[in-house]
Amino acid sequence: MDTQADLSPLGIIEALLFVSDTPLSLERIEAVLDGYSKTEVSRLLADLLEKYRQPDRGIVVSEVAGGYRLTTKPEAAPGIQRLRGSKPARLSRAALETLALIAYKQPITKPEIVAVRGVMVDGVLKTLVERDLVRILGRKPEVGRPILYGTSRAFLEYFGFKDLSELPTLKEIEALAPNAAGKEASHEAVKHIEEAEGVVRPD
Amino acid sequence: MDTQADLSPLGIIEALLFVSDTPLSLERIEAVLDGYSKTEVSRLLADLLEKYRQPDRGIVVSEVAGGYRLTTKPEAAPGIQRLRGSKPARLSRAALETLALIAYKQPITKPEIVAVRGVMVDGVLKTLVERDLVRILGRKPEVGRPILYGTSRAFLEYFGFKDLSELPTLKEIEALAPNAAGKEASHEAVKHIEEAEGVVRPD
């Protein structure tokens, strides 16, 4: 394209990342650039990452939630907080526990969450859905057909995961875990579900 | 990594410009940086401008009436336009509300929708039918023979439901959705959710 010929593909990618409010996948950048192969785009992104990896830069390119995004460096946080006069809100412990449970056990129903946590979770679940960290995946085909919950793409972004396979490994229950193998298998299954739902894009 | 001393003042200024949605004045930057004189900040900004003035950069620091800000280069505009064109479209609030009403109250006629929403819905209905989310079920045999609307097969597929009975029930919605007090806030939340959720409907 003529107009964009003035600007290097690197510059265009930088501009795209700058204006996008969600991480951009390789595929989307490739589609916009038009004329560059996936491998080429991949190389350009690596170049851009390198260029940004300078000590006096205040912003960086990072890979998260199946895409690339620009963020400020952590060292700039105090300055930004002074500029804004506020710090970002954090999740409560109850919310974090519930979210961890959903992340590792998805798809999971409310009764299943209650069984592990030993407390009611309505309020917490509502908050998590409202903040879009948790989403409804469907219904479990059993009596009462309870709603199945899972994590969203926003969840990956929030914690800085590239995809669900990046979740930290759960500590195995030592002696009492005869079904540990089954646990791993279900983790895999979750990944497949996510891929099918388009939350995580397989590279 | 926790102190800002690790980051050069140039990097901090870059980060500040990056996160600000309005141009930043010299005074504002000076106040945040703390310990740098206006002259020094002025010189740092000149440095930053210079650094950004590279042909392969997609973003630039520009000086406007209110101060300094980061913007994309005009040459990047075609690419950005294509990116936005490929961006998943969102339904307007009116369309979303009408769709929700049809989903839960079908079969429903236009006058019934208007009675609940209190506004004209012609344009919105047209969009929903065009988008193949809503279908015409027939005509109600009463005065004016109003058209009966219901949701389409594509609607169900979009949300991954086998049939309408899988939609969350009113009771389940009440447990998950914000109450009347949070009405305005919910609008914002809805917006964010839509932005965050990476579900793309196959066309």
Next chain:
Amino acid sequence: MSYRVRLEMFEGPLDLLLYLIQVNEIDIYDIPIAKITQEYLGCLAEMKELDLEVAGEFLVLAATLIHIKSKMLIPVEEVAAEGPPAEDPRQELVERLLEYKRFKEAAMTFEELEADQSLLYVRPADPAVPIADGPLEISLSALLRAFMTVMQRAPEAVAGEITPEMINVGERMVALLDRLALQSPVLFMALFEGVTTRLQLIATFLGLLELLRRGLVRARQTEPGGEITIYRTVETAVETDGHPG
């Protein structure tokens, strides 16, 4: 007890129990049930004013502990060397505790990651971005919220009037109309073919009643005790016919 405990400090009964096990330096695989039950109940007793719902959750575990304690008091019969070992009454509780502990620890990791990520700032959303023509993107949560909003705003009388209370009924109504679009009239009983569950049966019947009430279908019975036939009164409409725009 040398320490004071407030229930608000804990995310639930399992959290409290884990805490007691930890401060007493107890081996989780060999919990002295009598001692820990006493401590646990002691903690509950200190809570004078308790939220009833919260108290209930803590009391359920208290009951479990007491139950295990009583089972432990029954002398275990000597088992032959080759026989299966008798199940430890504490086993289920230990498994629950360990399971909870895993996620509590995972939550702590999440908290650290959250702290790291909260230092990274992204660009503020640009409100000027126009809504594009690309593929559609709606979330179910957004749809549900929209529905709540619209119903809250609706004049009460109006909202009530068109409300079939059960969603299943609405679904059945649409399905029945679709069925009748293919064939009308149709025998009443034929509408229930393929309906297997009782709930579906009821929903189908209620759906039919609602359609009759709204005049969207008509029922006819030629003779008393005879077959009932259902007629579609809804007229077929093509998409463009009378449709706005």
